[in-house]
Amino acid sequence: MIKDLVRKNRSYRGYDESRRVTEAELRELADCARLTASSVNMQPLKYYLAWEKEEVDRIQELTAWARALPDMTLPHEGMRPTAFIVICQDTDIQESLARFQKDVGIAAQTMLLAAVEMGLGGCMIGNFRADSVKKELGLAENLAPLLIVAVGKPAEKVVLTEVQEGEPVAYYRDENDVHYVPKRRLEDVIIRH
Numbered sequence: 579m580i581k582d583l584v585r586k587n588r589s590y591r592g593y594d595e596s597r598r599v600t601e602a603e604l605r606e607l608a609d610c611a612r613l614t615a616s617s618v619n620m621q622p623l624k625y626y627l628a629w630e631k632e633e634v635d636r637i638q639e640l641t642a643w644a645r646a647l648p649d650m651t652l653p654h655e656g657m658r659p660t661a662f663i664v665i666c667q668d669t670d671i672q673e674s675l676a677r678f679q680k681d682v683g684i685a686a687q688t689m690l691l692a693a694v695e696m697g698l699g700g701c702m703i704g705n706f707r708a709d710s711v712k713k714e715l716g717l718a719e720n721l722a723p724l725l726i727v728a729v730g731k732p733a734e735k736v737v738l739t740e741v742q743e744g745e746p747v748a749y750y751r752d753e754n755d756v757h758y759v760p761k762r763r764l765e766d767v768i769i770r771h
């Protein structure tokens with residue numbers, strides 16, 4: 579059920595490293611992404627798939643996690659994702675990067691929902707330097723990295739909570755490393771006249 583998938587589809591920052599995500603699984607996720615909506619159906623997005631440990635480790639070094647928890651280094655050692663998908667825009671198809679940001683979100687969310695259905699999970703990573711990633715992966719000039727999606731088998735507990743209007747929405751962790759994500763209430767996100 580879609581709502582169960584949506585609930586389960588959390589931003590995971592701890593994974594079971596013994597479960598390697600395969601190329602075939604990543605191709606299946608990209609196949610879901612390529613079928614999604616795209617502004618004027620331009621489809622300027624391309625997907626760089628990384629599943630080999632050495633390359634995954636190199637990408638990991640270029641990503642920044644959980645900015646709201648500056649005292650913590652996440653993922654913890656030995657709990658890193660085992661794959662990454664770097665969503666790029668092919669600027670030969672469309673030059674404006676701003677115009678297709680929404681396409682990127684749709685593609686990323688679709689891949690993450692599919693990952694959850696496969697018993698996997700992930701995290702969108704917008705906190706990286708596009709030029710470094712481009713250089714590290716040896717991407718062609720026309721490929722601009724826009725968003726990185728980490729993928730792996732989640733190995734941490736994430737709990738959704740509800741907050742009243744005005745309460746803090748910052749995520750936090752308890753002493754058992756359980757991750758809490760406050761969400762605004764339905765009544766507070768529906769606009770009334």
Ligand SMILES: Cc1cc2nc3c(=O)[nH]c(=O)nc-3n(C[C@H](O)[C@H](O)[C@H](O)COP(=O)(O)O)c2cc1C
Pocket residue numbers: 587588589590591642643644645701702703704705706736749759
């Ligand atoms: C566009 C986008 C970029 C994000 N970038 C990062 C990131 O760079 N690092 C990170 O740890 N989380 C990142 N996140 C995850 C958010 O922190 C997360 O969605 C939020 O805390 C709510 O948690 P939830 O996804 O489990 O609902 C990103 C999320 C989105 C939508």
